[in-house]
Amino acid sequence: MSWTPADPMVSINNVHKSFGELKVLNGVSLDVMKGDVICIIGPSGSGKSTLIRCVNALNDIQQGSILVEGQEVNDAKLDKLELRKKVGMVFQQYNLFPHKTALQNVMMAPIRVLKQDKASAEAKARALLKKVRLEGKEDAYPGELSGGQQQRVAIARSLAMQPDVMLFDEVTAALDPETVGEVLQTIKDLAEEGMTCILVTHEMGFAREVADHIYFTDRGVIVEHGPPDTFFQNAQDPRTQEFLSQIL
Amino acid sequence: MNKKTDMPVMLSKPIEAPYTPSALSYWHILPIIAAMMIIPSLAFSAAGDEQLSPLAVLKNWIPLLLEGFVFNLVISVCAMAVGTAAGTALGLGQISPNSLMRSGSWFVTQFFRNAPWLVLLFFAMFLLPFEFSIAGLTIPMPDWFKAIIGLSLPVMANVSEIVRGAIRSLPSGQWEAAESLAYTRRQTLWLVILPQCVKRMLPPWMNLYAILTMATVLASIVGVSEVMTLTGRALSAEGGRPDLLAPFYGFVLLLFFAYCYPIARYTLRLEKKFAVIN
Numbered sequence: 001m002s003w004t005p006a007d008p009m010v011s012i013n014n015v016h017k018s019f020g021e022l023k024v025l026n027g028v029s030l031d032v033m034k035g036d037v038i039c040i041i042g043p044s045g046s047g048k049s050t051l052i053r054c055v056n057a058l059n060d061i062q063q064g065s066i067l068v069e070g071q072e073v074n075d076a077k078l079d080k081l082e083l084r085k086k087v088g089m090v091f092q093q094y095n096l097f098p099h100k101t102a103l104q105n106v107m108m109a110p111i112r113v114l115k116q117d118k119a120s121a122e123a124k125a126r127a128l129l130k131k132v133r134l135e136g137k138e139d140a141y142p143g144e145l146s147g148g149q150q151q152r153v154a155i156a157r158s159l160a161m162q163p164d165v166m167l168f169d170e171v172t173a174a175l176d177p178e179t180v181g182e183v184l185q186t187i188k189d190l191a192e193e194g195m196t197c198i199l200v201t202h203e204m205g206f207a208r209e210v211a212d213h214i215y216f217t218d219r220g221v222i223v224e225h226g227p228p229d230t231f232f233q234n235a236q237d238p239r240t241q242e243f244l245s246q247i248l
Numbered sequence: 249m250n251k252k253t254d255m256p257v258m259l260s261k262p263i264e265a266p267y268t269p270s271a272l273s274y275w276h277i278l279p280i281i282a283a284m285m286i287i288p289s290l291a292f293s294a295a296g297d298e299q300l301s302p303l304a305v306l307k308n309w310i311p312l313l314l315e316g317f318v319f320n321l322v323i324s325v326c327a328m329a330v331g332t333a334a335g336t337a338l339g340l341g342q343i344s345p346n347s348l349m350r351s352g353s354w355f356v357t358q359f360f361r362n363a364p365w366l367v368l369l370f371f372a373m374f375l376l377p378f379e380f381s382i383a384g385l386t387i388p389m390p391d392w393f394k395a396i397i398g399l400s401l402p403v404m405a406n407v408s409e410i411v412r413g414a415i416r417s418l419p420s421g422q423w424e425a426a427e428s429l430a431y432t433r434r435q436t437l438w439l440v441i442l443p444q445c446v447k448r449m450l451p452p453w454m455n456l457y458a459i460l461t462m463a464t465v466l467a468s469i470v471g472v473s474e475v476m477t478l479t480g481r482a483l484s485a486e487g488g489r490p491d492l493l494a495p496f497y498g499f500v501l502l503l504f505f506a507y508c509y510p511i512a513r514y515t516l517r518l519e520k521k522f523a524v525i526n
Contacts, residue, residue, distance in 0.1 A: 080427075081430045087428070091421060091425065095424060108429075109430065157429070
């Protein structure tokens with residue numbers, strides 16, 4: 001029963017989710033091993049964002065099971081705070097706290113949630129901002145930063161909680177084209193350091209480059225999946241082929 | 249250089265300044281009030297009586313009237329403080345995850361928001377005891393204290409709506425970001441949501457305060473010795489001379505104007521400033 005690192009870090013099994021009458025997820029299953037980088041792609045409205053929002057219990061599911069390091073997410077007695085300490089999330093709209101500086105955004109949760117002392121939390125926050133190449137922007141407010149810079153602060157903020165898994169929900173979709181590259185580079189660095197990442201993305205070139213495994217979703221089911229080279233060169237399902245022909 | 253274009257939208261056109269109500273200055277209102285006070289006085293002094301002139305009478309009473317006005321301000325500040333504290337709690341109740349709490353807070357808010365202020369004041373005046381006992385100690389409850397409670401009820405309901413509105417106006421992403429960082433609901437509210445709401449709440453809150461200040465004169469109806477009560481007493485002490493009415497009530501109007509108008513101007517400035525930022 002107890003989870004070991006040899007088991008999947010995140011194990012999604014036959015998950016069903018609907019918003020009222022609208023069925024969004026129709027039996028999705030996938031496993032993510034420690035250190036894996038997986039990309040979920042698919043047309044808008046296919047349920048990919050909903051799927052990763054279920055992993056940290058921002059959305060609940062009606063049926064099925066999601067295990068994060070062996071902890072069942074679909075459980076009324078779930079300790080959401082414990083789950084969310086293990087799972088970091090970065091959003092399309094960055095969602096930085098606008099009344100706090102970049103540094104405060106990054107160090108606030110470690111101090112308040114993990115009860116770290118202020119000095120060491122600040123030192124770690126500075127190191128993280130340096131890591132995402134934002135040295136010198138510590139005291140800037142989110143409104144003074146470009147979209148790409150804000151998104152990198154958001155990544156640093158999430159990393160400050162020392163999560164075991166990172167979820168990225170279309171994190172470059174709201175960015176100006178010239179700042180997409182810097183954010184993707186940051187994620188790539190993370191992936192190379194062995195961080196377990198689940199990405200929802202429309203950046204096919206990037207998915208191909210960093211992912212260990214690609215999942216294609218449509219209408220709430222996984223239509224096809226495989227390692228990037230096989231997936232992009234040799235898609236079997238007509239829906240996948242059609243989607244790829246529109247995108248590439 | 250724009251002259252040659254055949255597209256009218258390309259022609260440069262002066263941008264019209266948005267409509268702003270022209271600001272009244274003190275020198276606008278002073279002559280009006282002065283005229284209100286002086287004209288009836290002139291009429292009566294033309295009658296050739298040997299009474300003191302109305303302005304001289306007013307001058308004698310000014311210290312007392314000012315004292316009464318300060319009492320109005322004390323009532324307004326206290327009612328605002330009580331109403332804001334209770335209203336913030338009620339507003340948070342309106343967004344509580346507990347549905348019983350939510351509907352209860354909603355009902356209380358709507359009930360007191362849609363009640364006439366004067367009725368609430370009477371309600372507090374005649375339903376609250378004139379004294380109460382705590383641990384064998386009997387503490388009298390004076391009229392002015394009841395007036396503060398009575399006036400704080402509508403303030404509470406309005407603050408509740410201001411708080412709820414400000415919280416609802418924040419993008420849901422702020423909640424989600426805080427939740428994914430494992431903040432508790434309480435931490436999310438106090439560290440992330442409410443600090444951002446203060447700025448949004450300030451203009452309507454100041455507006456409410458100006459309205460409350462003007463409503464404090466309602467307390468005269470239930471016998472609190474505030475500026476209106478004192479003005480009435482001063483007038484009857486002077487034998488009810490009709491030529492005194494305009495200068496005395498004009499003076500009271502002037503006091504409220506001098507206090508409330510700057511608040512209104514400042515509120516407008518804050519609103520504009522925040523509109524630019526957002």
